[in-house]
Amino acid sequence: MVHRLATCPLCEATCGIVVEVDPEAGAVRGVRGDPDDPFARGHICPKAHGLKALHEDPDRLRAPLVRVGGELREAGWDDALGEAITRLDRVRKAHGNDAVAIYLGNPSAHSLDVMFYGQVLIRALGTKQRYSASSVDQLPKMVSAALMFGGGLTVPVPDVDRTDHLLVLGANPAASNGSLMTAPGIVDRLRAITARGGRVVVVDPRRTETAALASEHVFVRPGGDAALLLAMIETLFAEGRVRLGAVEGHVRGLDEVRAIAARYPAERVAARVGVDAATIRRLARAHADAPTAACYGRIGTTAQELGTLASWAVDLLNVLTGNLDRPGGAMFTTPAALPGRHRRRASTRFGRFRSRVRGLPEAFGELPAATLADEILEPGDGAVRALITVAGNPVLSVPGGDRLARAIASLEARVAVDIYRNETTALADVILPPPSALARGHYDVALYQLAIRDVARWAPPVLDRAPGAPAEWEILLTLAKGLMGMGAAPLAMADDFVAKELVERELADAPPEVSGGRTSAEVLAALAPRRGPARLLDLLLRTGAHGDHFGARPGGLSLAALEAAPHGLDLGPLRPRVPDVVRTADGLIDLAPALIVGDLARLDAWLDRPAPDVALIGRRQLRSNNSWMHNLVPLIKGPERCTLRVHPDDAARLGLVAGGRARVTSRAGEVVAPVELTDELMPGVVSLPHGFGHDAPGAQLAVARAHAGVNTNLVTDPLLLDVSGNAALNGVPVTVAPA
Ligand SMILES: Nc1nc2c(c(=O)[nH]1)N[C@H]1C(S)=C(S)[C@@H](COP(=O)(O)OP(=O)(O)OC[C@H]3O[C@@H](n4cnc5c(=O)[nH]c(N)nc54)[C@H](O)[C@@H]3O)O[C@H]1N2
Ligand SMILES: Nc1nc2c(c(=O)[nH]1)N[C@H]1C(S)=C(S)[C@@H](COP(=O)(O)OP(=O)(O)OC[C@H]3O[C@@H](n4cnc5c(=O)[nH]c(N)nc54)[C@H](O)[C@@H]3O)O[C@H]1N2
Ligand code: SF4
Numbered sequence: 179m180v181h182r183l184a185t186c187p188l189c190e191a192t193c194g195i196v197v198e199v200d201p202e203a204g205a206v207r208g209v210r211g212d213p214d215d216p217f218a219r220g221h222i223c224p225k226a227h228g229l230k231a232l233h234e235d236p237d238r239l240r241a242p243l244v245r246v247g248g249e250l251r252e253a254g255w256d257d258a259l260g261e262a263i264t265r266l267d268r269v270r271k272a273h274g275n276d277a278v279a280i281y282l283g284n285p286s287a288h289s290l291d292v293m294f295y296g297q298v299l300i301r302a303l304g305t306k307q308r309y310s311a312s313s314v315d316q317l318p319k320m321v322s323a324a325l326m327f328g329g330g331l332t333v334p335v336p337d338v339d340r341t342d343h344l345l346v347l348g349a350n351p352a353a354s355n356g357s358l359m360t361a362p363g364i365v366d367r368l369r370a371i372t373a374r375g376g377r378v379v380v381v382d383p384r385r386t387e388t389a390a391l392a393s394e395h396v397f398v399r400p401g402g403d404a405a406l407l408l409a410m411i412e413t414l415f416a417e418g419r420v421r422l423g424a425v426e427g428h429v430r431g432l433d434e435v436r437a438i439a440a441r442y443p444a445e446r447v448a449a450r451v452g453v454d455a456a457t458i459r460r461l462a463r464a465h466a467d468a469p470t471a472a473c474y475g476r477i478g479t480t481a482q483e484l485g486t487l488a489s490w491a492v493d494l495l496n497v498l499t500g501n502l503d504r505p506g507g508a509m510f511t512t513p514a515a516l517p518g519r520h521r522r523r524a525s526t527r528f529g530r531f532r533s534r535v536r537g538l539p540e541a542f543g544e545l546p547a548a549t550l551a552d553e554i555l556e557p558g559d560g561a562v563r564a565l566i567t568v569a570g571n572p573v574l575s576v577p578g579g580d581r582l583a584r585a586i587a588s589l590e591a592r593v594a595v596d597i598y599r600n601e602t603t604a605l606a607d608v609i610l611p612p613p614s615a616l617a618r619g620h621y622d623v624a625l626y627q628l629a630i631r632d633v634a635r636w637a638p639p640v641l642d643r644a645p646g647a648p649a650e651w652e653i654l655l656t657l658a659k660g661l662m663g664m665g666a667a668p669l670a671m672a673d674d675f676v677a678k679e680l681v682e683r684e685l686a687d688a689p690p691e692v693s694g695g696r697t698s699a700e701v702l703a704a705l706a707p708r709r710g711p712a713r714l715l716d717l718l719l720r721t722g723a724h725g726d727h728f729g730a731r732p733g734g735l736s737l738a739a740l741e742a743a744p745h746g747l748d749l750g751p752l753r754p755r756v757p758d759v760v761r762t763a764d765g766l767i768d769l770a771p772a773l774i775v776g777d778l779a780r781l782d783a784w785l786d787r788p789a790p791d792v793a794l795i796g797r798r799q800l801r802s803n804n805s806w807m808h809n810l811v812p813l814i815k816g817p818e819r820c821t822l823r824v825h826p827d828d829a830a831r832l833g834l835v836a837g838g839r840a841r842v843t844s845r846a847g848e849v850v851a852p853v854e855l856t857d858e859l860m861p862g863v864v865s866l867p868h869g870f871g872h873d874a875p876g877a878q879l880a881v882a883r884a885h886a887g888v889n890t891n892l893v894t895d896p897l898l899l900d901v902s903g904n905a906a907l908n909g910v911p912v913t914v915a916p917a
């Protein structure tokens with residue numbers, strides 16, 4: 179029995195873990211927190227134990243599946259990969275590159291393999307039909323950050339360890355463990371704020387597990403955040419409390435913001451938002467008067483109708499109270515590995531083309547996932563005829579899941595790279611399962627960009643891969659080279675090509691010192707003999723902000739340096755980064771981007787529209803992870819979780835009883851779910867978790883099927899979108915009646 183260090187890949191908290199393994203048997207005996215991880219300090223949540231169950235899950239696919247005569251059958255790797263390429267290629271040859279769509283799911287953000295080689299596959303496809311879970315998640319924040327700061331991931335992170343005042347809107351880190359805020363052990367960090375005399379204020383239509391830890395909880399009507407925050411900002415201007423602090427001289431659009439805010443006094447928005455005017459003004463003063471304060475918004479502020487406006491307003495509040503870019507406020511990271519770090523161009527990539535059927539804007543090269551079904555089902559030139567999903571389950575994650583399932587079933591070719599035969603992948607012609615997460619190296623390139631301290635931790639694979647089973651990056655690269663007509667080229671050669679390309683791209687705009695004056699060829703030679711994701715990571719680390727510049731900066735970071743520090747490195751608290759971090763065209767933070775100002779018309783319409791009788795919101799649960807951890811007994815056991823939570827007053831009014839069943843109906847569809855009564859919900863708001871509905875034919879999820887629940891995304895509406903194209907999964911108008 180040996181103990182091996184790893185990083186839990188299951189959520190954004192990036193907890194260091196110790197995995198007890200029997201390497202001979204390839205078996206996992208147990209998982210515990212790594213007390214010597216300087217960031218997580220031994221903290222884990224129940225999901226970490228799920229890693230063992232995940233590794234052992236008999237339903238987790240160990241061999242590829244290929245559809246033969248209508249049925250998915252086990253196949254060898256060469257055959258399955260060949261079959262996938264042939265089927266996709268046939269569609270491309272017949273209908274063009276844009277006939278093949280690709281959807282990347284959430285675990286992509288937790289996997290070096292998919293981060294790097296998913297992009298290679300996308301480039302090989304050369305398709306405009308790109309989708310990901312981003313557009314059912316954080317896209318509004320990315321659009322607002324790109325417009326304000328010049329980069330989609332230039333997102334300010336609340337400095338929770340130093341703040342005196344944390345205002346949380348639409349996030350439940352006590353269940354989610356934090357998002358767009360990598361902060362392991364977040365519950366302790368929140369408790370520490372109040373313990374040191376600070377305040378935590380939670381604004382949420384539900385009195386959540388996080389609200390229970392907070393100094394104050396304020397109910398808000400779903401969708402009300404932008405109006406609430408603008409009204410708070412109006413108070414700040416009216417009372418002469420606006421100050422820019424560190425970013426003075428680095429912003430533009432302040433006068434415009436003053437004029438905008440003047441239109442949203444607390445008294446105008448109070449009734450519709452569900453927060454009285456006195457409370458709005460008090461919240462504003464508290465934020466401005468605190469020695470330091472940070473405003474933080476998450477899914478409740480992004481996956482809603484006014485998500486981009488709300489995301490913008492969150493950062494505006496930070497700017498206007500002098501809290502952007504100062505310790506204890508909202509700050510930017512200095513990540514150790516940052517792709518494209520030296521690119522100086524502004525990277526607002528929005529609306530450069532539009533979706534064929536609904537004319538929706540592209541964002542960061544992707545189209546809204548809510549319109550994928552349209553692009554498949556609507557015949558004509560440019561219709562999608564094939565789909566690759568990588569680490570995604572859009573049938574359960576995207577609004578209009580039933581229609582999407584029908585659309586996927588109608589395709590000429592479907593390939594899935596996934597560890598499960600789930601509600602989406604069961605429709606595929608070929609499923610290519612990557613190895614267990616414990617059999618791959620791990621470094622959180624994406625999540626460390628959003629961490630509350632600068633940190634770096636590399637974990638080599640805990641277990642060996644099964645003989646003959648390719649790594650996920652090898653699966654993706656094999657597909658890519660096959661689709662580029664280079665199927666016969668050795669994988670190692672294709673990988674050298676990928677590394678060469680990345681080196682050239684990273685060095686193109688970089689000052690010569692980051693490579694210690696080396697040419698691209700010399701850099702490539704210095705990265706040998708590493709290959710795969712580890713080589714690409716080493717490049718980013720060595721040319722990165724903390725890098726060793728290939729020896730020119732002794733003591734700097736490299737993958738070797740991280741290998742020598744297996745518990746991870748703490749690179750310190752967040753530091754002021756403005757103006758360096760700002761990449762807008764003129765180098766100034768844009769407080770009033772035209773796209774966002776233009777969207778205020780929708781906010782006005784929202785304010786004028788009466789609140790729906792009942793609005794549906796989502797709910798995350800600690801022992802769950804979107805749609806894919808319901809097949810693990812230790813996590814799913816216990817009382818039924820896919821329940822409709824209803825306030826008792828609403829229940830009385832609507833004729834619902836605890837334990838009875840309710841039919842939830844929207845414009846888009848309906849589900850029937852068991853009722854749970856609780857006054858934690860704001861009256862007029864009901865809540866149903868997502869990721870359930872595990873009764874689809876063909877899926878191989880025996881445990882999940884026994885806890886099937888219903889798919890809330892049959893009720894959420896593919897037509898209800900934010901200006902960014904993100905789905906409004908929260909605040910869906912519904913009617914609720916006994917079933
Ligand atoms: N109504 C409603 N809908 C929502 C949300 C909501 O709040 N409410 N939340 C949205 C959000 S924030 C998100 S991120 C999306 C998630 O949407 P998706 O990403 O589409 O769905 P997941 O359930 O995360 O599915 C992840 C898939 O990846 C597979 N997988 C796990 N690990 C690996 C791996 O290492 N490699 C590969 N190839 N596959 C792997 C799993 O088996 C699973 O099939 O759902 C969204 N949908
Ligand atoms: N255990 C667990 N952890 C997870 C996940 C999981 O499924 N399970 N999923 C992961 C993923 S993919 C993500 S993106 C993150 C998400 O991380 P969080 O955003 O922290 O997750 P949620 O629990 O969905 O919190 C959203 C909150 O918004 C509230 N809300 C809904 N509508 C509104 C609104 O209009 N205004 C306001 N102010 N609040 C509103 C909801 O009541 C809820 O409390 O969590 C990640 N971590
Ligand atoms: S908080 Fe997230 S990263 Fe930490 S153990 Fe739980 S699931 Fe894993």
Ligand SMILES: [Mo]
Nearest residue numbers: 284311315316
């Ligand atoms: Mo997400």
